[in-house]
Amino acid sequence: MSSRSLSSATAAMCALALFACQPEKQQLRPAPAQVAVFGDAARESDIQPGGRESQPQVTNPFHGEADAISQGQRLFSWYNCTGCHANGGGAIGPPLIKMEWIYGEEPSNLFDTIVKGRPNGMPAWGGRIPEYQIWQLVAYIRSLNGLEPQSATPKRQDHIEATTETRP
C-alpha cells in the first residue's frame, strides 16, 4: 500500500519537526553581558558600544529578529521616544522615517545616538536603559526604514499610521 509509505514518511518528517524544532529566535531572558548599562561616562569618553569590558560590538545582535523589533517598538513608546519623534514621522524631534540621517544609519551610529544623546535635545539614555533594550530600539528604528529584513518587519502597528502620503 503506497499510501502507507507516504504516511510513514510524513510521520517521520513531522515527528522530527516536533522535536528538533527551534522557535523563531525569541530571547526571553537577556544574556548577562547585554544587561550592561553605560554610565554617564559614555557621554564624555568615546566609549564604543558594547561596554568597556566586553568586545566592541558594532553589529546589532538582534539584527533581523522579528521579536526584538517588536520589543523595540514597545520600548519606543514606553520610553516616550514618541514624545519627540511621534510614531517615526517626527515632531519636535526629527522624523525617523525616510530621512537624511544626521548621525548615520548604521546600527552602531544609532546606538551611539541613543546612548550619548545628540545636540539640540536628544537626551543621553546611557546610564538608564540596559544595552539589550538599546539594540532592540535600534532594530526597530531601522525596521521603520526597511533596513531590517522584510520578513521580520511588521507592516503596520495598532495605532494611527505615520504615513508620509497625505490625502488631499
Add this chain to the structure above:
Amino acid sequence: MSVLTEWRAPAPEAAEEQNALYRAWADGRGIFSWFSVTTHQAIGKRYIVTAFVFLLLGGIEALLMRFQLARPDNTFLGPARYNQIFTMHGTTMMFLFAVPVMEGMGVYLVPLMLGTRNVAFPRLNAFGYWMYLAGGLLLYGAAFTGTMPSAGWFSYTPLSGPQYSAGKGVDVWAQMITFTEVSAMCVAVELIVTIFKLRAPGMTLNRIPMFCWSMLIQSFMVIFAMPAVMLASTVLLLNDRTIGTHFVNPAEGGDPLLYQHIFWFFGHPEVYIIFIPALGMVSAILEVHSRRGIFGYPAVVLSMVANGFIAFGLWVHHMFATGLPQIAEAYFTAASMMIGITSGVQIFCWIATLWTGRLRLTAAMYFIFGFIFIFVLGGMTGIMLASIPFDLQAHDTFFVVAHFHYVLIGGALFPLFGAFHHWFPKFTGRMINEKLGKATFWVLFVGFNLTFFPMHLLGLKGMTRRVYTYPAELGWGPANLLATIGAVTIAVGGILFIANVLRSLNAGARADSDPWEAGTLEWAADSPPERFNFAHLPVISNRYPLWAPREQQGIVVGMRNDRREVLVTSSMDAEPHHRLVLPRSSIWPFLTALGFAIGLVGSVFAFSWYFVSAALGMIGLIGWFWPHRPVEIRP
C-alpha cells in the same frame, strides 16, 4: 416511476468485458501514476491515513501539554513553547485532523453507499487532497524550521496582529487555513454533486443512507461557513500583517471584535462540520448492529438539517464575555439551547432503535455506547454554557475545555473509532480483531473520562484555559495530575488501536463482501472494493437494498466498460438521465496544487506571491483542461 426493470439472466459475463472494466479503471504503476490517482477509494484512504498522522502529532502535543500541567509551577515546557504547543494542538486537531478525516470517510464511503463508481469530480478530489497535504506540510514544515504560531487556534486579534505576534508563525497559520479550507470546499462540492446526481437508479431522497445525508448536510455547511474563515485568516489577519490593511486596527476605524465575529461565524459551524458526519456514522453503525433500520429516519434527517441551520445562528455564544447588548444575548441563548432539541431527537431515535433492535455487541457498538454516554454528558454542559450568567463564570476556563472535548471526542472521535472498526473489513478486506477492539474501547473510555471529567471541576474552581502553569496554593494539582494520568491512558488506547490495525491488516480473518449482514450498498461491493466499485451498477427500490427480497434488487446493464462511465440520475427521484464519462487519472491536479502551494507559501512573505500562485495555478488548469480527443458521441 420509470425505473422499470425487466427480468433477464445477465449475459454470460464475457471475460473480455470484465477485463475492459479493469483496464479502464487501472491507475498504472510507478511513482508518476501514484501522483495521478483519481479513484475515490485511494484518495479517501490517503485522507484518512494522513489525518491519522496528524492525529498522532496532535496527540503527542496534547501529552506534552498534560506533562507540563501535571504539577504546579512546572517548568517542563516554559511559556513560549507551551503556547506554541497548545496552538499547534488545537490547529492540528481542528484543521488537519477532524475535518479532513471526516472528508476522507465521506470520499471513501459515499460513492459506495450510493452505488456509483467514483465521485462526480475525481480530479478535483485529488486536487483537494494535495492541497490538504500541502497545508499540513506547510504548518509542520515551518515548525521544523523553527517557526510556530503561538496565538492559539483562534488567533484573536490584536494578539495575533502585526504588533503582538512578531515573526511568521501566525502568517503560516493563516495560510495553512487557506489550504485546508480549499480542500474541504473541493470535497464539499464534489460530494454534494455526487449525492444529488450519481445515486443508484431508484435511490429516491428518502432512501439515501444516513451517512450520505450527514455528508450532504456537512458539505453544505462547509460551503457557507468556510468562506468566512478564509476571509478571517487571509483578509482580516494576513493582509493586516503583510500589506498593512486596517480591518482590526481600532486606531484606523477597524475593530478587533470584527475578527471574532467572522471567525466564530465559521468556528461554530465548524464544530458541526466535524460532528454531523459522526452522527451519520452512528446511525449507520446502529442500523447494522441492531439489525433494523434506523427508527424515525425522517426525524433524524430533519433534525440533522435543523442542526445545520441553527449552527449558523449561535456564533455569538463564544463571545458572551465581550459584553453585547442584552437582547442579542437572549437570542443567542435561545438559539444555543435549540441545539438541545435537535440533538435530543437524534438521541431518542437511536435509543428507540436500540430498544427494538436485535443487538450484536461488536467493538463498533461499544464505541457507540461510549459515544452516547460522553456526548450526552457534553450536551448537558453545553446547555449550561448556553446560559449567559453561567457562561460568564465558565467561559475560558477548564470547564469549557472539558465541555468541548466531551462533545468533540465523544461526539466525533468515538463514532469515528466505531466507524473504523465497522468499516475496517470494507477498507482492507480483513476483519479487525474484536477482542482487541473492545479492549481499545475500554482503555480509551476510562482514559478519556479520567482526563476530562476532572477538568469540569478545575474550571469551576477557577482554573483558566491556556495557562502554562499554576501556583500550588490554588489546589489544582491533584485534579491536573489525574488528568495527566488519563491522558497517558488515552495514549495507551491509541497504541492498542494502532497495534490492532497493523495486526489485523496482516493476520486478520479474510472478510467477505458483507461480514455484518448489513443493508446498505457499500456492502454489496467487494472487500476491499475494486476500483470501479461495482461491475454492474445496482438498481434499488428500498432503503436497505441488501435486506430487501431478491426480487426487489436489480442491476444496470448497457454501460460501456471500456471507459470510466457512471450513471447520472435525477436529483430527486434518481431516475436515469444520462451517462457521464469520468476522466482517467491525471497528474495535473497534483501539479496544479503544487503551483498554488508554491504561490500561497510565498504569500506568507509578500502579497505579490498571490499573483505567482494565480499564474502557476492557471498553468496547472490549462494542463488540467487541455482538450484531448473529443469524447466519442457513439453511445
Add this chain to the structure above:
Amino acid sequence: MTPVRTLDVSGLPPYNISNRAPTWWGQVLLCAIEGSMFCILIAIYFYLRLGVDFWPPHGARELDPTLSSIALLPLLLSAIGSYWASEAAKKDSRSGMLGGLILNLVLAAVFLALRFANWGRLNYNWASDAHGSVVWTILFLHTFDMVADLLFTIALVIIVAAGSSGPKQRLGVHVDSVVWYFLIGIWLPLYGVLVWGPRLVGGS
C-alpha cells in the same frame, strides 16, 4: 445464472449539456462559495461603518456614481452574449458559440476598462484605513474573479475556434455562462454597497 432484474441504459446519451450535468451543479456550488464570501464582505463593510463616526472618512473620494452606473450597461448586455453562447452550445452551433463568447468578451472588456478608470479615482488605498481596506478588498476580489473568468472565456474561444468543440467544450461554454451570470448578479449588490452605500449610511 439466476435471472436478475435489469435496467438497460445503453440508450441513454453519454453526455448532457444542460442544468442536469454534474459540471453545471459543481459550478453553481463554486459560485455559492464565492457568493457567501461576498455576502460576508458586505457584512464587514456595514460592521466597520457602524464603528466610526464618518463614512466615508473625510476627504475620501469614492467611486463615481455616474461612471459606475454607465458601466452597468455593457455588463448587463454582456449577459446576452453569454446566453447566446450557451444556447448555441446546446444546439452545437460553433458560430453561435464563437459569436456569443466574443460579444461577451468585448462588453466585459469595456466594463473592466470603465472599472479601472473609476478605480483610479480613489484617493485612498487598502492601507489608508479600515474603510479603504474593505473597499479595495471587495473591488480586488470581484475584479480578480472577473479576470479569471475572462481568461477562461478566452481559452474557450481559442479552443472552439481551433475546431475542437466536443461535448466537453460545449459544456464548458454552457458552464462559463453560469459563472458570468453570477459575476454580474453579485456585482449588483456590491455596486449598491460601494456606490450608494456611502450615501445611504454615510455622513456622520
Add this chain to the structure above:
Amino acid sequence: MKARAGAPLLVSLLLTSGCAVSYQSGLDPAGTQAARITELWWFFIALLGSIFIIVMAMTVWPLFHRHRGINQEPLEQRHSPSAATERKLTRVVAAATGATILILLALIVLSVITGRATAGNQVTGNHLVVEVTGNQWWWAVRYMNDDPTRILVTANEIHVPVGRRILIRGMSQDVIHSFWIPNLQGKRDLIPSRITTEWFEADKPGRYRGQCAEFCGLQHAHMAMWVVAEPPAEFEAWMAHQLDRAPAPSDPVTQRGQEVFLGHACVLCHAIRGTPAAGQVGPDLTHLASRISIAAGTLPNTKGNLAGWIADPQTIKPGNHMATVPVDSEDMQPLLNYLESLK
C-alpha cells in the same frame, strides 16, 4: 456498566474532598452576583444530571435483556418490529421531545432572569466606579472620584467595601484581556478601543483572587490580581492611606534606596507619588509594600521575593515586560529597604 457510570462520580468525590481552597472558585460565592450564578449551577446539575441518568438508563436498558437477542447467532438478518411497537415508540419519542422542548424553554427563561439579576446594570446612587486597564501582564486600577484629587491609582489589587455596588469599567492597553474574580462575578473582556462594564457586590469580607481569562500572550498564566473585600470603615481607612503620597525616606539607607530607584531605569516605567518617579507604563508603586503580592499575583510580597524579582524578572516570569536592570549588589539592599518602606 456500573463501573462506567461510577468512575466519574468517584473521581468527583475525590476532587471535591481534595481541594479546600476557595479564594478563587466559582463554587464559593462571596458576592450577590456569584451567589445567583452558583444557585443556577446547582439547579442545572440537579436537573440536567437527573436527565442524564435517565437517558443513560434508557440507553443501557436493552443490554440487560438477553432475550432480546444480544449476540445470538444465527438470527434473522433483519428484524422488523411490528407496526404497533413502532407506533408506541413514536409516541414515546414525541413525548420525550416535547418534554425536552418544555425543559429548555424553562431553562431559557430561568437563564434570562438570572442574567438580568446578575448583570445588575440598574443605576444606583451609591456605587463605586473602578477603572481596570489590562496590560501585558498586569492590571492598572483607578478609583474614580468626582474630586480629581481623590482619584486613586494603584495596581493588581482592588479593595472594595462589603455591601456596596462596584462598577468595573474595563479597558485594555494592548491585547484583549478578561477580568474575572470567580468568587464575586462572571468575567468581562477588556478590549482595546472600547470600554466594557461589569457590576458586582461583595457580601463577605475576604481576599479573593482573580486571573486574566482571555489568552493574552506569554505570561497569561501570571496575570492575577487580588480583590480585598472589607467592612466599609476599613475600606475608607485604606482608601485614605492609599491616597497619601509615598512616605519620605526616614533613614540614610532608605534615602540611598530612593536614589538608586530614581537613578535607574525603574523610574522610566514606574511611578511613586511624592517623588519624581512618574513612569506610566508599569504598575504604580506608591504603596507597594501594602500589597499582598508582586508581579501581578505571581509571588507573595516578601523582601526576598522582591529581591529575586528585581534581580532577574525574566526567570520568574519569562517574557514579561519588566527590564532586567543591573543593580549593584551594594545598592540592592537600600533599594529593597526603600521599596519595603512604601507602606
